[in-house]
Amino acid sequence: MTIGGSVALIIIGAILRFAVTWSPKNVDLQVIGVILMIGGLAGLCVAVALMIVRRRDRASAEVTEQRRYIEPPR
Secondary structure (H helix, E strand, O other): OOOOHHHHHHHHHHHHHHHHHOOOOOOOOOHHHHHHHHHHHHHHHHHHHHHHHHHHHHHOOOEEEEEEEOOOOO
């Protein structure tokens, strides 16, 4: 799940939890909103952790070149 998808889940969950006053029979929209927010937070944590791991892998694969000259260039 991407960071954008996680943020979208958090926003949709917050809307269901705090903004919707309509309550259908046998369905609690506030509980569904809380579940979506928790899922969004978990997805956000996983996405950030994967981003950090990928960034660390790139930094370790960086190649540098050193040239050493015995006599000065002409």
